[in-house]
Amino acid sequence: MTSSELEKRRAEVEKQGYSILNLGPTHPATHGIFQNILTMDGDIIMDAVPTVGYIHRAFEKIAERRNYYQITTLTDRLNYCSAPINNIGWQMTVEKLLGIEIPKRAQYMRVIIMELARIADHLVCNSVIGVDTGALSGFLYVFQQREKIYEIYEDICGARLTTNMGRVGGFNTEFPASAWQKIHTFVETFPQIFDEFDSLLSRNRIFMDRTIGAGPISAEKALNYGFTGPNLRAAGVDYDVRVATPYSSYEDFEFEIPVGQNGDTYDRFMVRQEEIRQSFSIIKQAIAKLPDGPVHADVPEVFLPPKEEVYHNMEALIYQFKIIMGESNIPAGEVYHSVEGGNGELGFYLISDGGRAPFRLSFRRPCFIYYQAYTEMIKGAMLSDAVLTLSSLNVIAGELDA
Amino acid sequence: MENVTERIGKALQNKFSDAIIKQELIVDFPTFTVKKEEILNVLTFLYDYEDYKFQFMTSLCGVHFPDNAKEEEFCVVYQLHDMVQNQRIRIKVYTSESDIKVPSVTSLFKTANWLERETYDFYGIQFTGHPNLTKILNMEDQPYFPMRKQYQVEDETREDKNDAMFGR
Numbered sequence: 269m270t271s272s273e274l275e276k277r278r279a280e281v282e283k284q285g286y287s288i289l290n291l292g293p294t295h296p297a298t299h300g301i302f303q304n305i306l307t308m309d310g311d312i313i314m315d316a317v318p319t320v321g322y323i324h325r326a327f328e329k330i331a332e333r334r335n336y337y338q339i340t341t342l343t344d345r346l347n348y349c350s351a352p353i354n355n356i357g358w359q360m361t362v363e364k365l366l367g368i369e370i371p372k373r374a375q376y377m378r379v380i381i382m383e384l385a386r387i388a389d390h391l392v393c394n395s396v397i398g399v400d401t402g403a404l405s406g407f408l409y410v411f412q413q414r415e416k417i418y419e420i421y422e423d424i425c426g427a428r429l430t431t432n433m434g435r436v437g438g439f440n441t442e443f444p445a446s447a448w449q450k451i452h453t454f455v456e457t458f459p460q461i462f463d464e465f466d467s468l469l470s471r472n473r474i475f476m477d478r479t480i481g482a483g484p485i486s487a488e489k490a491l492n493y494g495f496t497g498p499n500l501r502a503a504g505v506d507y508d509v510r511v512a513t514p515y516s517s518y519e520d521f522e523f524e525i526p527v528g529q530n531g532d533t534y535d536r537f538m539v540r541q542e543e544i545r546q547s548f549s550i551i552k553q554a555i556a557k558l559p560d561g562p563v564h565a566d567v568p569e570v571f572l573p574p575k576e577e578v579y580h581n582m583e584a585l586i587y588q589f590k591i592i593m594g595e596s597n598i599p600a601g602e603v604y605h606s607v608e609g610g611n612g613e614l615g616f617y618l619i620s621d622g623g624r625a626p627f628r629l630s631f632r633r634p635c636f637i638y639y640q641a642y643t644e645m646i647k648g649a650m651l652s653d654a655v656l657t658l659s660s661l662n663v664i665a666g667e668l669d670a
Numbered sequence: 671m672e673n674v675t676e677r678i679g680k681a682l683q684n685k686f687s688d689a690i691i692k693q694e695l696i697v698d699f700p701t702f703t704v705k706k707e708e709i710l711n712v713l714t715f716l717y718d719y720e721d722y723k724f725q726f727m728t729s730l731c732g733v734h735f736p737d738n739a740k741e742e743e744f745c746v747v748y749q750l751h752d753m754v755q756n757q758r759i760r761i762k763v764y765t766s767e768s769d770i771k772v773p774s775v776t777s778l779f780k781t782a783n784w785l786e787r788e789t790y791d792f793y794g795i796q797f798t799g800h801p802n803l804t805k806i807l808n809m810e811d812q813p814y815f816p817m818r819k820q821y822q823v824e825d826e827t828r829e830d831k832n833d834a835m836f837g838r
Binding site: 324333505513603617619630636669 | 696697699725726727728729731733734747749753756758760779780781783784785788792806807808816817823
């Protein structure tokens with residue numbers, strides 16, 4: 269809204285006897301840069317005008333100039349709470365374009381990492397719902413567990429938040445022994461700690477009174493607004509990309525899709541809680557069934573050769589040079605691939621004209637799509653419920669604005 | 671998949687005859703190119719089509735093909751999903767720069783609201799019938815549509831970034 273428009277709106281609203289309140293852009297309770305210009309009747313929200321785009325970084329434009337392997341770093345910054353899912357989703361899109369089949373072991377390793385990322389993502393969201401209702405202790409408690417997951421990332425790829433993990437074709441190396449050790453420790457210790465966190469909130473009278481009925485949305489509306497992921501499942505639709513269109517061997521694992529009923533804050537919280545349990549079970553199954561074998565596909569055109577070979581082998585040197593300079597042969601084509609991200613269906617629509625960079629890359633960003641419904645969800649609610657609804661939708665600014 | 675493309679294609683041909691310009695199967699996506707005037711009708715038909723109910727809009731985005739013929743320079747891509755039978759399809763409409771108007775589908779899918787605004791913001795495609803077609807991610811007074819291919823990644827209007835040695 270431009271300032272003249274805002275003035276006009278203010279005059280209009282005051283004539284009706286309402287007042288205007290700016291929620292954001294940098295309000296501590298919004299956990300990101302969101303602005304909502306609320307029209308308030310006392311403590312009741314009559315209308316809201318959301319403004320987005322504060323951290324728009326033109327990723328889709330930048331992607332049209334970058335080589336395929338350099339776009340992984342852009343995807344990190346979409347939903348930065350679960351960066352590995354974005355990385356692997358993008359790599360799988362390129363693999364689909366190139367027609368590469370990934371070895372089973374690499375697929376299982378991807379599943380382990382993606383489910384760890386999902387746990388980290390959901391832990392942040394759920395504990396923050398606690399914070400917004402006034403319960404800080406659970407938040408600090410599970411952030412330790414998130415830290416453990418970040419340490420696993422760190423051992424695998426050296427980075428914590430923006431991971432840039434894996435390569436097109438698989439992983440660059442086998443996970444180091446220390447990473448496996450940390451994964452095993454996590455598997456052993458996490459359930460007790462998570463149960464304690466669960467007992468702090470799930471059946472807590474104050475928490476339930478506060479969240480049940482806050483920011484509800486019906487299944488029909490949620491579908492029409494393009495909801496996906498936990499927010500759609502909380503409204504009662506059992507759509508999960510991992511089950512509907514299995515990728516990376518998800519069909520090998522047994523897990524449930526939790527669904528809610530009313531699509532309110534409590535249901536969203538409970539769906540995420542149960543999903544953490546299911547993700548944990550998938551990790552355990554993947555570790556138990558982990559096959560031996562290579563961790564990347566044999567695709568020298570796109571997968572960097574080992575360093576020692578580059579120094580002593582002519583072919584490896586050529587491939588290394590071609591890949592780094594972005595001269596690999598990428599076929600022309602058009603693919604869409606989607607993965608179940610932390611917030612829903614994260615899709616990559618890629619058009620290649622055979623050049624070194626994508627001709628067009630469009631990210632289907634679940635946050636951007638379902639944040640549209642926010643205005644409707646908070647109309648008639650109290651201001652404090654608006655904050656709660658925002659955090660339970662898990663709107664991540666990076667994914668919203670791309 | 672071939673069968674699905676054929677089947678939906680036949681149903682669309684029966685209903686809209688020459689408004690369906692092209693049908694093809696791209697990897698795993700039945701894809702249809704439709705005359706832009708008919709897009710809302712086609713999507714409404716598919717919404718309640720007897721075999722598949724395409725009632726979920728997955729994505730909507732614009733594409734700029736500067737090398738195409740004048741009347742096919744801009745493209746809007748709609749991806750729909752029938753969640754019950756897990757069938758996806760893609761619908762494309764092409765438009766020229768001189769008459770850059772495409773009917774809005776917000777009356778059918780609320781998802782399309784911001785996606786159309788985003789497409790307008792980046793490509794300048796005018797969606798007729800949209801309730802609030804304004805820029806969404808860029809500044810309101812930005813005078814150009816940045817995702818069009820003639821614009822470089824760097825902002826050419828800036829003078830403070832004249833770094834010959836380390837310029838990007």
